[in-house]
Amino acid sequence: MDVLIKDALILTQDARREIVRGDILVQDGKISKIAKSIRADADEKIDAKGKLAFPGLVNAHTHIPMSLFRGYAEGMVLHDWLEKKIWPAEAKLKPRHIRAGSMLSILEMVRSGTTCFNEMYIAHMDEVCRAVLETGIRASVGHGLFDLVKKTDAKDELKNGTSLVEKWSGKSPLLNISMAPHAPYTCSEELILLAKGHARKKSLKFHMHISETRKEVFDSLREKGKRPVEYLHSLGVLDENTVLAHGSWVTKRESALAGKAGASISHNPVANLKLATGGICPLHEYLEAGANIALGTDGTASNNCHNMLETMKFAQLMQSHLYWDPLRVSIQNVWDFATMNGAKALGFNAGSIAPGKEADIVLADLRSSNLAPLHDARNLLFSMHPGNITDVLIAGKPILREGKFTELDEQKIIGEAQEAAEDLVSP
Ligand SMILES: [Zn+2]
Incomplete structure (x- = not known):
């Protein structure tokens, strides 16, 4: 056409x-x-x-089925929020819920100018891939892996990721499949290495949360004797196909390690503010080191929207505030982060x-x-x-x-999301 x-x-x-x-x-x-x-x-x-x-804007880090939890639990500390609200609801997730949340998020993304997103979630990921192909949006999708929390064997957990690759890789030019170990504190060293090994073998992106909170850094220093980015560097998993979500609580040495490796950083300013994580991602240091900076919303349970225009504004304002300088990270930089850099991070010829x-x-x-x-x-x-x-x-x-x-029935999708959400949170 x-x-x-x-x-x-x-x-x-x-x-x-x-x-x-x-x-x-x-x-x-x-x-x-x-x-x-x-x-x-x-x-x-x-x-x-x-x-x-x-x-089209590129959302470099999100969890789209979580839109069903938008506004469900507010004003709670992270631990209570997860244990009392989110985890019990997530335990009930069926394929129809994943579909309903995914379709709702895609509507919202398109309406706010996003044409491509980087996804990691934990269950029924076939439904996310189906929603991508049905709606015609562009995405990189990975199955979130975490063996330490589930207490599963690393090799068994890896299969969640590799089977998504086998099933969906090459199905459409709009869809890339990534390997997505959740975070250094939820994944064993063995799983991180297996996931990166598979990503390298199949030329896939590698998507992981890192250094979102100060606690995570202290725990890492205590348990591993290294800060989180230093730890990933020591495992040899940082390269130009690695997308690190957050990377907020980092030292200059860590931003230099990520930059030297040519890794991408997804900065998620609104979610960081909402979860009160304290640290602001040092974008200037990452830029100086040569990292590829992109922007993301993170999931709608912790944002509460997929509005990348808002994320771009927050990103620029927060950096101006951080450096006491409105030019250190410019408006043009922010457009670059949200377009061409995001596309590069996810491996698409767009932006x-x-x-x-x-x-x-x-x-x-x-x-x-x-x-x-x-x-x-x-x-x-x-x-x-x-x-x-x-x-x-x-x-x-x-x-x-x-x-x-042009084709999607917006009101039907919104109605189905409401029903799915009520189903999940009912006692
Ligand atoms: Zn996230």
């Missing part, structure tokens, strides 16, 4: 970070041309006059509006009271909200057009 987007203001995120006015031609799911005026016989023409086009790239494109209506007047389009990240987004294309396919889903 060919699509011609006419007369947009384009925040390209190309190599020169140009902002241009013109047309975008999409052919066979890819961006083929950008020019002041393009004449072409496209299957669909989109009038983007008065609209901003920007690359900018440039010829040859996957056509993941978002349109926002500039004729909105919170977006006018227009100065530098980059600065709109401080005031844009999901209600401004009118159109979303993923791999060139319009998923949202003029504020309406």
Whole structure:
């Protein structure tokens, strides 16, 4: 299907970070041309006059079925929250719940301009993969592995990850499967090494939580004699295919280790603030060290939304606050984190509006009271909200057009999520 987007203001995120006015031609799911005026016989023409086009946002760390727990348990300390609320509900998860939560999250992501996400969750992951293919969103999906909590054998636990790879790898260009050991404190050394070994053998991404809380760092020092990133470095699992979620409580030496290895960091500012983890991820140090920084929302039980526009704003404001300097991590840096860097972290040829790239494109209506007047389009990240987004294309396919889903039955999905959530939390 060919699509011609006419007369947009384009925040390209190309190599020169140009902002241009013109047309975008999409052919066979890819961006083929950008020019002041393009004449072409496209299957669909989109009038983007008065609209901003920007690359689809990439959510580099989340747990999408957890949207069923949005607002279910608030104002609790982490331990009570997990033991009294989340774990008992998660013990009841059936495939239909995973499906309902996944579909709800995908609706929310598309409506807020996200076209690609990095997923890790613990049960019935086939349903997440099915939801990705059914909706046409782009994703990297891994089965969260943790042998220490379950007290299972590392080799048996690994099979959860490898069987997802066998079943779904290569099924669609929209779907990558990753290996996703949960965290250094929930996985044995044997499991981490097995998971990375399999990832290397099959050229997969390796996705793991790390250094989210100060307690985790102290426990690691006590038990292993090393800080968490030093520990992963000593195991030899840091490389350009590793995506570390959080990485907030790190020393300069650790950010240097991650950067030297070319690893990606998913910074999740809103979830960190909500869980009151204290430390702020030192993005400037990571940048200086050469790490690939991306942004994520984390799951909706600890955020409570998948709104990447909000995450981008929080990221920039928190870094300004951290360094007492609004320029140390710039607005342009934040656009890079949320687009091209996220795509790189997950292994997709997306994240900018440039010829040859996957056509993941978002349109926002500039004729909105919170977006006018227009100065530098980059600065709109401080005031844009999901209600401004009118159109979303993923791999060139319009998923949202003029504020309406082209194929997905939004109200049905929301209704099914409500039923599934009530089912899970009923006594
Ligand atoms: Zn997480």
